[in-house]
Amino acid sequence: MKKFTLGLGVLATLALGNASALTTVRIASLTPLSGGQSDLGNQIKNGAQIAVTEYKAQFARLGMDIQLIGYDDQADPATGTAAARKIAADKNILAVVGTLNSGVAIPSSEALKASHVALVSPANTANQVTDRGLPNMNRIVARDDSQGPAGANFIMNNLKGKKVYILNDKTAYGEGLAKEVDKALRAKGVQVVTNEGTEEKSDFSSIVSKIKLQKPDAIYFGGIYNQIGVFIKQLREAGIDTPVVGGDGMDSSELAVIAGKGAGNIYFTTVAAPIEALPAAKTFAANYLKTFKKPAQGFGAFGYDAAKVALQGILNAAKANGNKVPSRTQVETAIRKGSFTGLLSGNVSFNSVGDRKAGTLYVMSVQGGKYKLASSIPVKPARQ
Template sequence: MNRITLTLIATLALGSAGAQSTIKIASIAPLSGGQSAIGTQARNGIQLAVQEYQPQFKKLGITLQFVPFDDQADPASGTAAARKIAADRTFLAVVGALNSGVTIPVSAALAPSKVAMVSSASTANQVTDRGLANMNRVVARDDAQGPAGANFLTQNLKAKKVYILNDKTSYGEGLATEVEKALKAKGVRVITNEGTDEKNDFSGLVAKIKLQNPDAIYFGGIYNQVGVFIRQLRQAGINTPVVGGDGLDSQELLTIAGKSAENVYFTTGAAPVEALPAAKTFAATYLKTFKQPAQGFAVYGYDAAKVVLQGVLNATKANKNKVPTREQVQTAIRKGTFKGLLSGTASFNSAGDRKAATLYVMKVGGGKVKLSTSIPVKPSKP
């Protein structure tokens, strides 16, 4: 064997070692389009968590990289990102996706490659009901959030007749269905559970609602659509309370609805920063880094990322401080107990649901979003 050959082998070996010492964590969220406000908040929270963990990995000789993917809240775009992630073996886990309608196909696409996922926002029951070993989430399910919304409608708003709307997505339909089920169980009259993907002109829908004169309206949808609906509803002189889920959890709702954002409520698993004493330092760092205040989706993006990163770190240490396999990371996340999160300690049941979570009811009015109440919940699945 000559010197040239030995040099070539040494070079290849160094290149291989370098590749093995780099790992990547991905995020999948809408970074452009109508839902970019909450997607960017989540991405920023994830970025801060990665920056915190990079020194710990560096001590082990591992370079930790963060790669955000923009799914535009579109299942096809999310699945395309999943294929890229699956093909690059340096990707060990994903934080996301944000929307349930994206998370469901993305997790199915990544399951054969054993790429672990921890969603910070996907609430649809189907996300975890499929029993995928790679899919976990840090927020409460629709079958917890739906009844919480129904309880608020009946106990706080004293509604006897409710008009339900949904945005025809996995998220919106799932949430509206759970609200409808819970309301009917309480003897409340549900006028209809109507799907709409309208984004601009709600005049026909508003006219129907005016004729029905409901005590309250429930809309399972996202802030960019619901904000327009609220504005047009109020412009038509209808001041009926509007209740929604965590899809309304964005300051952009106030921007879109303007002065019409009154008598609006929503349930969310993402606590306002001021409700979490542990989040003060995080909020200050977020503001300094991104020149804007942290909102709920940033908090849960950060927490979901910490679960992923600690899971990867645990798997690395169990693997004698060497880069772990995807399957080792998948197992470490599902079976781990994760302390030090802004939202409290997290661990997952056999389905990938958080064993204990908290829901918050927020009130929108006077140009502000304020905490109304908090509700501890547990997943209905084992």
């Protein structure tokens, strides 16, 4: 018995010694972990954690202990920028998975630019996220100038809309998406009643009254599920069953929960594929459910893919650096110029400004609170 106890003690000491011999390297996630958009933010962080766990052995073989540290940006540009400065100050962080919101990504990536900390976004769609040409800003999802026309085409071709009421949430994301939808609809002769911005979160009675008066064929809302869900609930309670269309900010199971009995005749384009549309996601979905005790959603899968791009970029940079910990600049370059395979959403490579060279948009339908894939659309950015 004593020999056995001693053996365990020796083994434990050796294990601790081996762990302490590894050099700590980190990636960070930067998403809303609290507040009204935390459902999507935690999906991204959790997906990234699954990827980090899978990559631990590869990093250990190079003498590194890879870790994920999650930062809460609260879906707020100022909070996200402050977190980005903390990330820049932690020299062990070599890359970032994030953000969820384009309005957070823009100032946060600027704050990280001087430190050459690369970001791989699983969610940002606003054109200006990459149009600024920052060497550290990359995304694995389609842009607004792809997503907006897809939403407009759905309104025209599937819903046969001739008169559309457009809303946006006054953020870089919502305004950008609504602008692209507006432009695409007007180009095809569809009447746009208005493109109205609102920061309202709880009382949409004045907007609902205007919609009732205008009687549009469809409503497009560029915004996030926590705001749009409340709007839909009040719209339906007012007896208006007009189709509501939006973008990937509506891509959350919480949308139907918030909308309640009104969760029908809803459609949204999304850059994050539903899990059932990703044949390679079966193992990931099982691991996610086992680890976090809740089902994975599309942004969980794309958080996983964005993390895999970041992690593989670090490994590629390390191998080019003689199997030593690479610099942030080396990682930044390895991510931008890399070609990444084995991802749930397909192969990823970036153009000169950090846009994914080829991707897919998905159109989801919500009827009776149930989500269903309506169609998928291959897309490419204008610049290759």
